[in-house]
Amino acid sequence: MNNTADKFILLSLRLITYAIVLVVGYILFDIIRNGFSALNWQFVSSFPRRSGAAGGIFPAIVGTFYLVVGTIAVSLPLGVGGAIYLAEYAEQNRFNSLIRLAIITLAGVPSIVFGLFGLGIFVLFFGFGPSILAGSLTLACMVLPTIIVASEESLRAVPKGFRDASLALGATKWEMIRTNVLPYSLSGMITGAILGIGRAAGETAPILLTVAAFYLPRLPKSVFDQVMALPYHLYILATQHPEAERIRHMQYGTALILLLLVLGLSLGAILLRTHSRKKFRW
Amino acid sequence: MVEHSIYPENQEMVITTSQVNFFYGQTQALFGISLLIPAKQVTALIGPSGCGKSTFLRCLNRMNDTIPHGRVEGEIFINAKDIYAPGTDVVELRKEVGMVFQKSNPFPKSIFDNVAYGPRIHGEKNPKRLAEIVEQSLQQAAIWDEVKDRLHANAMGLSGGQQQRLCIARALAVGPKILLMDEPASALDPKATTRIEDLIGELRTNYTIVIVTHNMQQAARVSDYTAFFYEGQLIECDQTPKIFTNPRQKQTEDYITGRFG
Numbered sequence: 001m002n003n004t005a006d007k008f009i010l011l012s013l014r015l016i017t018y019a020i021v022l023v024v025g026y027i028l029f030d031i032i033r034n035g036f037s038a039l040n041w042q043f044v045s046s047f048p049r050r051s052g053a054a055g056g057i058f059p060a061i062v063g064t065f066y067l068v069v070g071t072i073a074v075s076l077p078l079g080v081g082g083a084i085y086l087a088e089y090a091e092q093n094r095f096n097s098l099i100r101l102a103i104i105t106l107a108g109v110p111s112i113v114f115g116l117f118g119l120g121i122f123v124l125f126f127g128f129g130p131s132i133l134a135g136s137l138t139l140a141c142m143v144l145p146t147i148i149v150a151s152e153e154s155l156r157a158v159p160k161g162f163r164d165a166s167l168a169l170g171a172t173k174w175e176m177i178r179t180n181v182l183p184y185s186l187s188g189m190i191t192g193a194i195l196g197i198g199r200a201a202g203e204t205a206p207i208l209l210t211v212a213a214f215y216l217p218r219l220p221k222s223v224f225d226q227v228m229a230l231p232y233h234l235y236i237l238a239t240q241h242p243e244a245e246r247i248r249h250m251q252y253g254t255a256l257i258l259l260l261l262v263l264g265l266s267l268g269a270i271l272l273r274t275h276s277r278k279k280f281r282w
Numbered sequence: 283m284v285e286h287s288i289y290p291e292n293q294e295m296v297i298t299t300s301q302v303n304f305f306y307g308q309t310q311a312l313f314g315i316s317l318l319i320p321a322k323q324v325t326a327l328i329g330p331s332g333c334g335k336s337t338f339l340r341c342l343n344r345m346n347d348t349i350p351h352g353r354v355e356g357e358i359f360i361n362a363k364d365i366y367a368p369g370t371d372v373v374e375l376r377k378e379v380g381m382v383f384q385k386s387n388p389f390p391k392s393i394f395d396n397v398a399y400g401p402r403i404h405g406e407k408n409p410k411r412l413a414e415i416v417e418q419s420l421q422q423a424a425i426w427d428e429v430k431d432r433l434h435a436n437a438m439g440l441s442g443g444q445q446q447r448l449c450i451a452r453a454l455a456v457g458p459k460i461l462l463m464d465e466p467a468s469a470l471d472p473k474a475t476t477r478i479e480d481l482i483g484e485l486r487t488n489y490t491i492v493i494v495t496h497n498m499q500q501a502a503r504v505s506d507y508t509a510f511f512y513e514g515q516l517i518e519c520d521q522t523p524k525i526f527t528n529p530r531q532k533q534t535e536d537y538i539t540g541r542f543g
Protein backbone atom coordinates (compact mmCIF):
# COMPACT_ATOMS: atom_id res chain seq x y z
CA MET A 1 0.00 0.00 0.00
CA ASN A 2 2.64 2.43 1.12
CA ASN A 3 4.77 1.41 -1.77
CA THR A 4 1.96 2.16 -4.23
CA ALA A 5 1.39 5.58 -2.70
CA ASP A 6 5.09 6.29 -2.95
CA LYS A 7 5.15 5.34 -6.60
CA PHE A 8 2.12 7.48 -7.26
CA ILE A 9 3.72 10.53 -5.62
CA LEU A 10 6.97 9.98 -7.49
CA LEU A 11 5.13 9.68 -10.79
CA SER A 12 3.05 12.83 -10.17
CA LEU A 13 6.09 14.87 -9.22
CA ARG A 14 7.91 13.64 -12.26
CA LEU A 15 5.00 14.53 -14.54
CA ILE A 16 4.75 18.00 -13.03
CA THR A 17 8.46 18.55 -13.64
CA TYR A 18 8.17 17.35 -17.21
CA ALA A 19 5.20 19.65 -17.77
CA ILE A 20 7.22 22.64 -16.61
CA VAL A 21 10.16 21.71 -18.79
CA LEU A 22 7.78 21.21 -21.68
CA VAL A 23 6.29 24.69 -21.32
CA VAL A 24 9.67 26.38 -21.06
CA GLY A 25 10.97 24.23 -23.89
CA TYR A 26 8.06 25.18 -26.11
CA ILE A 27 8.52 28.90 -25.49
CA LEU A 28 12.21 28.61 -26.31
CA PHE A 29 11.48 26.50 -29.37
CA ASP A 30 8.88 28.96 -30.62
CA ILE A 31 11.20 31.93 -30.19
CA ILE A 32 14.13 30.21 -31.83
CA ARG A 33 12.06 28.84 -34.72
CA ASN A 34 10.50 32.19 -35.53
CA GLY A 35 13.37 34.43 -34.61
CA PHE A 36 16.17 32.54 -36.23
CA SER A 37 15.32 33.82 -39.71
CA ALA A 38 15.72 37.42 -38.56
CA LEU A 39 19.19 36.83 -37.20
CA ASN A 40 22.03 38.05 -39.27
CA TRP A 41 24.99 40.33 -38.81
CA GLN A 42 23.10 43.36 -40.04
CA PHE A 43 20.30 42.73 -37.51
CA VAL A 44 22.61 42.88 -34.53
CA SER A 45 24.95 45.56 -35.83
CA SER A 46 22.83 48.26 -37.43
CA PHE A 47 20.30 50.87 -36.40
CA PRO A 48 16.59 50.30 -36.98
CA ARG A 49 14.95 51.70 -40.10
CA ARG A 50 11.29 52.41 -40.87
CA SER A 51 10.43 52.50 -37.14
CA GLY A 52 11.94 49.12 -36.51
CA ALA A 53 10.22 47.39 -39.39
CA ALA A 54 13.59 47.02 -41.08
CA GLY A 55 17.23 47.35 -40.17
CA GLY A 56 18.64 46.13 -36.88
CA ILE A 57 18.47 46.47 -33.12
CA PHE A 58 22.07 47.37 -32.33
CA PRO A 59 21.30 50.42 -30.15
CA ALA A 60 18.78 48.42 -28.11
CA ILE A 61 21.38 45.71 -27.44
CA VAL A 62 23.88 48.33 -26.33
CA GLY A 63 21.24 50.06 -24.19
CA THR A 64 20.17 46.90 -22.40
CA PHE A 65 23.81 45.97 -21.84
CA TYR A 66 24.49 49.38 -20.27
CA LEU A 67 21.40 49.13 -18.10
CA VAL A 68 22.31 45.68 -16.83
CA VAL A 69 25.87 46.70 -16.06
CA GLY A 70 24.68 49.88 -14.36
CA THR A 71 22.09 48.00 -12.34
CA ILE A 72 24.54 45.38 -11.10
CA ALA A 73 27.19 48.01 -10.38
CA VAL A 74 24.74 49.79 -8.07
CA SER A 75 22.79 46.90 -6.58
CA LEU A 76 25.56 44.38 -5.93
CA PRO A 77 27.65 46.49 -3.51
CA LEU A 78 24.53 47.84 -1.80
CA GLY A 79 22.88 44.43 -1.61
CA VAL A 80 25.97 42.65 -0.37
CA GLY A 81 26.58 45.41 2.18
CA GLY A 82 23.02 45.13 3.45
CA ALA A 83 23.27 41.38 3.59
CA ILE A 84 26.52 41.53 5.57
CA TYR A 85 24.87 43.85 8.05
CA LEU A 86 21.78 41.67 8.40
CA ALA A 87 23.61 38.36 8.59
CA GLU A 88 26.67 39.33 10.63
CA TYR A 89 26.00 42.43 12.67
CA ALA A 90 22.28 42.96 13.19
CA GLU A 91 20.92 41.54 16.41
CA GLN A 92 18.11 39.05 16.13
CA ASN A 93 15.29 41.25 17.36
CA ARG A 94 11.86 42.31 16.28
CA PHE A 95 13.01 45.45 14.51
CA ASN A 96 15.44 43.54 12.35
CA SER A 97 12.92 40.83 11.50
CA LEU A 98 10.68 43.67 10.38
CA ILE A 99 13.46 44.97 8.12
CA ARG A 100 13.92 41.50 6.71
CA LEU A 101 10.19 41.14 6.11
CA ALA A 102 10.13 44.53 4.37
CA ILE A 103 12.94 43.46 2.06
CA ILE A 104 11.20 40.22 1.13
CA THR A 105 7.97 42.12 0.51
CA LEU A 106 9.85 44.57 -1.67
CA ALA A 107 10.75 41.66 -3.94
CA GLY A 108 7.05 41.16 -4.61
CA VAL A 109 6.23 44.75 -5.53
CA PRO A 110 5.03 44.99 -9.16
CA SER A 111 7.67 46.41 -11.47
CA ILE A 112 5.45 49.25 -12.70
CA VAL A 113 5.42 50.54 -9.13
CA PHE A 114 9.21 50.63 -9.21
CA GLY A 115 8.91 52.45 -12.51
CA LEU A 116 6.68 55.13 -11.00
CA PHE A 117 8.95 55.36 -7.97
CA GLY A 118 11.97 55.82 -10.23
CA LEU A 119 10.13 58.44 -12.25
CA GLY A 120 9.24 60.35 -9.11
CA ILE A 121 12.57 60.08 -7.33
CA PHE A 122 15.34 59.77 -9.88
CA VAL A 123 13.90 61.36 -13.00
CA LEU A 124 12.03 64.25 -11.43
CA PHE A 125 13.16 64.84 -7.85
CA PHE A 126 16.88 64.33 -8.41
CA GLY A 127 16.48 65.78 -11.88
CA PHE A 128 18.43 63.07 -13.69
CA GLY A 129 15.77 63.16 -16.40
CA PRO A 130 15.05 60.02 -18.41
CA SER A 131 18.56 58.58 -18.45
CA ILE A 132 20.74 55.50 -18.02
CA LEU A 133 21.43 56.70 -14.49
CA ALA A 134 17.76 56.97 -13.54
CA GLY A 135 16.93 53.67 -15.24
CA SER A 136 19.80 51.77 -13.64
CA LEU A 137 18.96 53.12 -10.19
CA THR A 138 15.33 52.16 -10.65
CA LEU A 139 16.21 48.67 -11.81
CA ALA A 140 18.71 48.43 -8.95
CA CYS A 141 15.94 49.13 -6.43
CA MET A 142 13.95 46.37 -8.06
CA VAL A 143 16.64 43.70 -7.94
CA LEU A 144 18.07 44.75 -4.58
CA PRO A 145 15.81 42.47 -2.51
CA THR A 146 16.77 39.44 -4.61
CA ILE A 147 20.46 40.16 -4.14
CA ILE A 148 20.13 40.85 -0.42
CA VAL A 149 18.17 37.67 0.24
CA ALA A 150 20.50 35.47 -1.82
CA SER A 151 23.60 37.02 -0.26
CA GLU A 152 22.28 36.78 3.27
CA GLU A 153 21.43 33.11 2.81
CA SER A 154 24.90 32.40 1.50
CA LEU A 155 26.55 34.27 4.39
CA ARG A 156 24.52 32.31 6.89
CA ALA A 157 25.50 29.07 5.19
CA VAL A 158 29.18 29.57 6.10
CA PRO A 159 29.86 27.10 8.93
CA LYS A 160 30.28 28.47 12.45
CA GLY A 161 33.52 26.53 12.73
CA PHE A 162 35.29 28.86 10.29
CA ARG A 163 34.10 31.90 12.19
CA ASP A 164 35.08 30.49 15.58
CA ALA A 165 38.48 29.45 14.32
CA SER A 166 39.16 32.92 12.87
CA LEU A 167 38.13 34.72 16.03
CA ALA A 168 40.08 32.33 18.23
CA LEU A 169 43.19 33.10 16.19
CA GLY A 170 42.77 36.75 17.08
CA ALA A 171 40.96 38.04 14.02
CA THR A 172 38.68 41.00 14.55
CA LYS A 173 35.11 40.58 13.45
CA TRP A 174 35.66 42.38 10.16
CA GLU A 175 38.89 40.46 9.49
CA MET A 176 36.96 37.28 10.09
CA ILE A 177 34.18 38.33 7.70
CA ARG A 178 36.61 39.52 5.05
CA THR A 179 38.95 36.54 5.12
CA ASN A 180 36.78 33.66 6.18
CA VAL A 181 33.17 34.41 5.38
CA LEU A 182 32.93 36.54 2.25
CA PRO A 183 35.18 34.36 0.07
CA TYR A 184 33.07 31.28 0.78
CA SER A 185 29.75 33.00 0.26
CA LEU A 186 30.78 34.57 -3.02
CA SER A 187 29.04 31.92 -5.09
CA GLY A 188 25.70 32.60 -3.41
CA MET A 189 26.12 36.30 -4.01
CA ILE A 190 26.85 35.68 -7.66
CA THR A 191 23.67 33.61 -7.84
CA GLY A 192 21.79 36.66 -6.59
CA ALA A 193 23.49 38.75 -9.24
CA ILE A 194 22.53 36.27 -11.96
CA LEU A 195 18.88 36.46 -10.96
CA GLY A 196 19.20 40.23 -10.88
CA ILE A 197 20.72 40.33 -14.36
CA GLY A 198 17.82 38.35 -15.74
CA ARG A 199 15.23 40.66 -14.23
CA ALA A 200 17.08 43.88 -15.04
CA ALA A 201 17.49 42.89 -18.67
CA GLY A 202 13.94 41.71 -19.14
CA GLU A 203 11.72 44.20 -17.31
CA THR A 204 9.88 46.75 -19.41
CA ALA A 205 7.77 48.76 -17.00
CA PRO A 206 10.56 50.32 -14.89
CA ILE A 207 12.57 51.47 -17.91
CA LEU A 208 9.48 52.64 -19.77
CA LEU A 209 9.17 55.54 -17.33
CA THR A 210 12.80 56.21 -16.53
CA VAL A 211 15.10 55.66 -19.48
CA ALA A 212 13.83 53.90 -22.57
CA ALA A 213 13.39 55.65 -25.91
CA PHE A 214 11.78 53.99 -28.88
CA TYR A 215 14.18 55.41 -31.36
CA LEU A 216 17.46 57.26 -31.00
CA PRO A 217 19.66 58.06 -33.95
CA ARG A 218 22.89 57.59 -31.99
CA LEU A 219 24.36 55.70 -29.10
CA PRO A 220 24.35 57.29 -25.62
CA LYS A 221 27.34 59.44 -24.75
CA SER A 222 26.92 59.60 -20.98
CA VAL A 223 24.86 58.19 -18.12
CA PHE A 224 22.54 61.16 -18.50
CA ASP A 225 21.45 60.07 -21.97
CA GLN A 226 18.43 57.99 -22.81
CA VAL A 227 18.90 54.62 -24.43
CA MET A 228 16.92 52.15 -26.43
CA ALA A 229 16.40 48.81 -24.71
CA LEU A 230 15.45 45.36 -25.97
CA PRO A 231 12.31 44.69 -23.90
CA TYR A 232 10.88 48.10 -24.68
CA HIS A 233 11.73 47.76 -28.35
CA LEU A 234 10.01 44.40 -28.38
CA TYR A 235 6.97 45.81 -26.63
CA ILE A 236 6.57 48.58 -29.19
CA LEU A 237 7.16 46.30 -32.17
CA ALA A 238 4.67 43.73 -30.91
CA THR A 239 1.86 45.98 -29.71
CA GLN A 240 2.22 49.55 -30.90
CA HIS A 241 3.67 49.23 -34.35
CA PRO A 242 1.34 49.85 -37.31
CA GLU A 243 2.90 46.91 -39.14
CA ALA A 244 2.96 44.62 -36.09
CA GLU A 245 1.45 41.67 -37.98
CA ARG A 246 3.92 41.87 -40.84
CA ILE A 247 7.12 42.14 -38.76
CA ARG A 248 6.73 39.11 -36.51
CA HIS A 249 10.21 37.93 -37.44
CA MET A 250 11.68 41.21 -36.17
CA GLN A 251 9.85 40.74 -32.87
CA TYR A 252 10.97 37.15 -32.49
CA GLY A 253 14.48 38.11 -33.47
CA THR A 254 14.54 40.79 -30.77
CA ALA A 255 13.22 38.32 -28.20
CA LEU A 256 15.87 35.81 -29.20
CA ILE A 257 18.66 38.37 -28.87
CA LEU A 258 17.33 39.40 -25.45
CA LEU A 259 17.40 35.76 -24.36
CA LEU A 260 20.90 35.30 -25.73
CA LEU A 261 22.12 38.45 -24.01
CA VAL A 262 20.74 37.34 -20.63
CA LEU A 263 22.13 33.88 -21.23
CA GLY A 264 25.53 35.29 -22.11
CA LEU A 265 25.69 37.56 -19.06
CA SER A 266 24.43 34.80 -16.78
CA LEU A 267 26.87 32.34 -18.28
CA GLY A 268 29.72 34.66 -17.40
CA ALA A 269 28.43 34.87 -13.84
CA ILE A 270 27.92 31.11 -13.68
CA LEU A 271 31.50 30.50 -14.77
CA LEU A 272 32.68 32.91 -12.09
CA ARG A 273 30.57 31.06 -9.55
CA THR A 274 31.87 27.65 -10.57
CA HIS A 275 35.39 29.01 -10.27
CA SER A 276 34.79 30.36 -6.77
CA ARG A 277 33.10 27.12 -5.70
CA LYS A 278 36.02 25.07 -6.91
CA LYS A 279 38.45 27.26 -5.06
CA PHE A 280 36.66 26.89 -1.75
CA ARG A 281 35.00 23.56 -1.16
CA TRP A 282 34.25 21.91 2.12
CA MET B 283 37.45 25.02 47.68
CA VAL B 284 40.67 25.00 45.69
CA GLU B 285 43.61 24.62 48.03
CA HIS B 286 47.08 25.49 47.04
CA SER B 287 48.25 22.36 48.74
CA ILE B 288 47.45 20.26 45.69
CA TYR B 289 50.22 22.03 43.74
CA PRO B 290 53.97 21.81 44.35
CA GLU B 291 55.24 24.71 46.40
CA ASN B 292 56.87 26.74 43.62
CA GLN B 293 54.28 25.98 40.95
CA GLU B 294 53.58 29.11 38.90
CA MET B 295 49.91 29.81 38.12
CA VAL B 296 48.95 31.22 34.71
CA ILE B 297 45.21 31.52 35.03
CA THR B 298 43.34 32.46 38.18
CA THR B 299 39.59 32.58 38.15
CA SER B 300 37.52 33.67 41.08
CA GLN B 301 33.79 33.39 41.55
CA VAL B 302 33.04 33.15 37.82
CA ASN B 303 29.36 33.03 36.93
CA PHE B 304 28.09 32.73 33.38
CA PHE B 305 24.58 33.33 32.14
CA TYR B 306 22.92 32.41 28.87
CA GLY B 307 20.19 35.04 29.01
CA GLN B 308 18.27 34.13 32.18
CA THR B 309 19.84 30.71 32.55
CA GLN B 310 22.88 30.49 34.78
CA ALA B 311 25.40 28.00 33.43
CA LEU B 312 28.34 28.53 35.80
CA PHE B 313 28.18 29.08 39.54
CA GLY B 314 31.11 30.71 41.29
CA ILE B 315 33.97 28.89 39.59
CA SER B 316 37.29 29.54 41.31
CA LEU B 317 40.10 27.61 39.74
CA LEU B 318 43.85 27.91 39.30
CA ILE B 319 45.55 26.72 36.14
CA PRO B 320 49.23 25.84 36.68
CA ALA B 321 51.84 26.84 34.11
CA LYS B 322 53.17 24.23 31.66
CA GLN B 323 50.89 21.56 33.01
CA VAL B 324 47.87 19.88 31.49
CA THR B 325 44.64 20.57 33.31
CA ALA B 326 41.65 18.45 32.30
CA LEU B 327 38.08 19.61 32.80
CA ILE B 328 35.71 16.66 33.10
CA GLY B 329 32.05 16.22 33.86
CA PRO B 330 28.79 15.11 32.25
CA SER B 331 27.30 16.91 29.24
CA GLY B 332 25.94 20.31 30.10
CA CYS B 333 28.01 20.63 33.27
CA GLY B 334 29.56 23.88 32.09
CA LYS B 335 33.10 22.73 31.36
CA SER B 336 33.06 23.97 27.76
CA THR B 337 31.36 27.21 28.79
CA PHE B 338 34.11 27.76 31.35
CA LEU B 339 36.81 26.99 28.80
CA ARG B 340 35.33 29.52 26.40
CA CYS B 341 35.37 32.18 29.10
CA LEU B 342 39.15 31.90 29.19
CA ASN B 343 39.66 33.37 25.71
CA ARG B 344 36.41 35.31 25.72
CA MET B 345 34.91 33.25 22.91
CA ASN B 346 31.68 33.50 24.89
CA ASP B 347 31.58 37.16 23.88
CA THR B 348 29.98 36.06 20.62
CA ILE B 349 26.98 34.49 22.36
CA PRO B 350 23.95 36.80 22.19
CA HIS B 351 22.76 37.63 25.72
CA GLY B 352 25.75 35.83 27.26
CA ARG B 353 27.06 37.44 30.44
CA VAL B 354 30.11 36.83 32.63
CA GLU B 355 30.53 37.76 36.29
CA GLY B 356 33.55 37.32 38.51
CA GLU B 357 37.20 37.70 37.68
CA ILE B 358 39.54 35.88 35.37
CA PHE B 359 43.22 36.77 35.52
CA ILE B 360 45.59 35.51 32.87
CA ASN B 361 49.22 36.34 33.49
CA ALA B 362 48.05 38.71 36.19
CA LYS B 363 45.81 40.66 33.79
CA ASP B 364 42.07 40.86 34.29
CA ILE B 365 40.83 39.73 30.88
CA TYR B 366 37.33 41.09 31.43
CA ALA B 367 38.54 44.51 32.50
CA PRO B 368 37.20 47.33 30.31
CA GLY B 369 39.62 48.15 27.53
CA THR B 370 41.03 44.65 27.30
CA ASP B 371 42.25 43.93 23.78
CA VAL B 372 40.54 40.67 22.88
CA VAL B 373 42.84 40.25 19.89
CA GLU B 374 45.91 40.34 22.15
CA LEU B 375 44.22 37.94 24.56
CA ARG B 376 43.50 35.44 21.81
CA LYS B 377 47.05 35.66 20.52
CA GLU B 378 48.11 34.63 24.00
CA VAL B 379 45.42 31.98 24.47
CA GLY B 380 44.95 29.65 21.50
CA MET B 381 42.00 27.35 21.03
CA VAL B 382 41.37 24.00 19.37
CA PHE B 383 37.78 23.00 18.76
CA GLN B 384 35.89 19.76 19.06
CA LYS B 385 35.13 19.53 15.39
CA SER B 386 38.28 20.09 13.39
CA ASN B 387 37.68 23.25 11.41
CA PRO B 388 40.47 23.89 8.92
CA PHE B 389 39.69 26.67 6.49
CA PRO B 390 38.98 25.52 2.93
CA LYS B 391 42.35 26.86 1.87
CA SER B 392 45.77 25.32 1.42
CA ILE B 393 47.59 23.76 4.35
CA PHE B 394 50.13 26.57 4.21
CA ASP B 395 47.47 29.30 4.18
CA ASN B 396 45.72 27.68 7.12
CA VAL B 397 48.79 27.84 9.33
CA ALA B 398 49.83 31.24 7.99
CA TYR B 399 46.38 32.69 8.63
CA GLY B 400 47.04 33.87 12.18
CA PRO B 401 50.48 35.40 11.57
CA ARG B 402 49.14 37.12 8.45
CA ILE B 403 46.22 38.82 10.15
CA HIS B 404 48.65 39.94 12.85
CA GLY B 405 50.71 41.66 10.20
CA GLU B 406 53.46 39.21 9.24
CA LYS B 407 54.08 39.73 5.52
CA ASN B 408 57.63 38.48 5.01
CA PRO B 409 57.26 35.26 2.96
CA LYS B 410 60.44 33.77 4.36
CA ARG B 411 59.39 34.40 7.94
CA LEU B 412 55.92 32.99 7.21
CA ALA B 413 57.43 29.84 5.75
CA GLU B 414 59.53 29.43 8.88
CA ILE B 415 56.55 29.86 11.17
CA VAL B 416 54.50 27.40 9.12
CA GLU B 417 57.21 24.74 9.17
CA GLN B 418 57.93 25.20 12.84
CA SER B 419 54.24 25.05 13.79
CA LEU B 420 53.57 21.98 11.67
CA GLN B 421 56.57 20.28 13.23
CA GLN B 422 55.43 21.13 16.72
CA ALA B 423 52.02 19.68 15.88
CA ALA B 424 53.69 16.48 14.63
CA ILE B 425 52.22 16.71 11.15
CA TRP B 426 55.11 18.23 9.17
CA ASP B 427 56.36 14.94 7.75
CA GLU B 428 52.90 14.04 6.47
CA VAL B 429 52.21 17.31 4.72
CA LYS B 430 55.58 18.86 3.81
CA ASP B 431 55.25 17.73 0.19
CA ARG B 432 51.77 19.13 -0.28
CA LEU B 433 51.70 22.39 1.64
CA HIS B 434 49.70 23.99 -1.13
CA ALA B 435 47.05 21.29 -1.31
CA ASN B 436 43.62 22.02 0.13
CA ALA B 437 43.46 21.23 3.84
CA MET B 438 40.02 19.68 3.39
CA GLY B 439 41.73 16.73 1.72
CA LEU B 440 43.41 15.67 4.97
CA SER B 441 42.05 12.92 7.21
CA GLY B 442 40.12 13.88 10.35
CA GLY B 443 43.10 13.31 12.62
CA GLN B 444 45.44 15.24 10.34
CA GLN B 445 42.93 18.08 10.15
CA GLN B 446 42.86 18.31 13.92
CA ARG B 447 46.65 18.39 14.17
CA LEU B 448 46.65 21.04 11.45
CA CYS B 449 44.26 23.07 13.58
CA ILE B 450 46.67 22.69 16.50
CA ALA B 451 49.52 23.87 14.26
CA ARG B 452 47.40 26.81 13.15
CA ALA B 453 46.77 27.77 16.77
CA LEU B 454 50.48 27.43 17.63
CA ALA B 455 51.51 29.64 14.70
CA VAL B 456 50.14 32.68 16.50
CA GLY B 457 52.57 32.05 19.34
CA PRO B 458 50.26 31.46 22.29
CA LYS B 459 51.43 30.52 25.79
CA ILE B 460 48.18 28.79 26.65
CA LEU B 461 46.26 26.26 24.59
CA LEU B 462 42.58 25.58 25.22
CA MET B 463 41.30 22.32 23.80
CA ASP B 464 37.59 21.59 23.62
CA GLU B 465 37.24 17.82 23.31
CA PRO B 466 39.89 17.79 20.59
CA ALA B 467 39.75 14.05 19.97
CA SER B 468 36.10 13.23 20.48
CA ALA B 469 35.38 13.00 16.74
CA LEU B 470 38.47 10.93 15.94
CA ASP B 471 39.17 7.22 15.67
CA PRO B 472 41.31 5.55 18.37
CA LYS B 473 44.54 5.74 16.39
CA ALA B 474 44.15 9.43 15.60
CA THR B 475 43.16 9.99 19.23
CA THR B 476 46.40 8.41 20.41
CA ARG B 477 48.38 10.71 18.16
CA ILE B 478 46.62 13.76 19.58
CA GLU B 479 47.21 12.53 23.12
CA ASP B 480 50.91 11.95 22.38
CA LEU B 481 51.06 15.42 20.92
CA ILE B 482 49.54 16.93 24.07
CA GLY B 483 52.25 15.11 26.02
CA GLU B 484 54.92 16.80 23.90
CA LEU B 485 53.32 20.24 23.94
CA ARG B 486 53.08 20.38 27.71
CA THR B 487 56.79 21.13 28.02
CA ASN B 488 56.23 24.51 26.39
CA TYR B 489 52.56 25.30 26.80
CA THR B 490 49.96 25.51 29.49
CA ILE B 491 47.11 23.31 28.31
CA VAL B 492 43.51 23.22 29.44
CA ILE B 493 41.58 20.36 27.89
CA VAL B 494 37.89 19.59 28.11
CA THR B 495 37.20 15.92 27.65
CA HIS B 496 34.32 13.51 27.92
CA ASN B 497 36.67 10.62 28.02
CA MET B 498 37.88 9.93 31.54
CA GLN B 499 40.61 7.55 30.45
CA GLN B 500 41.87 10.36 28.28
CA ALA B 501 41.87 12.79 31.19
CA ALA B 502 43.74 10.21 33.24
CA ARG B 503 46.29 9.64 30.46
CA VAL B 504 47.08 13.19 29.41
CA SER B 505 46.53 15.49 32.35
CA ASP B 506 48.44 16.49 35.45
CA TYR B 507 45.45 18.05 37.17
CA THR B 508 41.78 17.32 36.79
CA ALA B 509 38.82 19.51 37.65
CA PHE B 510 35.41 17.90 37.95
CA PHE B 511 32.40 20.02 36.98
CA TYR B 512 28.82 19.13 37.77
CA GLU B 513 25.71 21.20 37.02
CA GLY B 514 27.67 24.39 36.58
CA GLN B 515 29.70 23.97 39.78
CA LEU B 516 33.32 23.06 40.25
CA ILE B 517 33.06 20.05 42.54
CA GLU B 518 36.76 19.50 43.00
CA CYS B 519 40.15 19.90 41.44
CA ASP B 520 43.16 17.81 42.31
CA GLN B 521 46.18 16.03 40.93
CA THR B 522 44.88 13.65 38.31
CA PRO B 523 45.96 10.40 39.99
CA LYS B 524 44.26 11.54 43.19
CA ILE B 525 41.00 12.36 41.44
CA PHE B 526 40.89 8.95 39.82
CA THR B 527 41.99 6.91 42.85
CA ASN B 528 40.95 8.84 45.88
CA PRO B 529 38.58 11.75 45.22
CA ARG B 530 37.52 13.82 48.18
CA GLN B 531 33.94 14.36 47.01
CA LYS B 532 31.35 11.64 46.70
CA GLN B 533 29.95 13.12 43.49
CA THR B 534 33.34 12.88 41.84
CA GLU B 535 33.67 9.29 42.83
CA ASP B 536 30.18 8.48 41.56
CA TYR B 537 30.99 10.07 38.22
CA ILE B 538 34.35 8.48 37.63
CA THR B 539 33.11 5.07 38.67
CA GLY B 540 30.37 5.46 36.10
CA ARG B 541 27.40 5.72 38.41
CA PHE B 542 26.03 8.65 36.40
CA GLY B 543 26.92 10.92 33.52
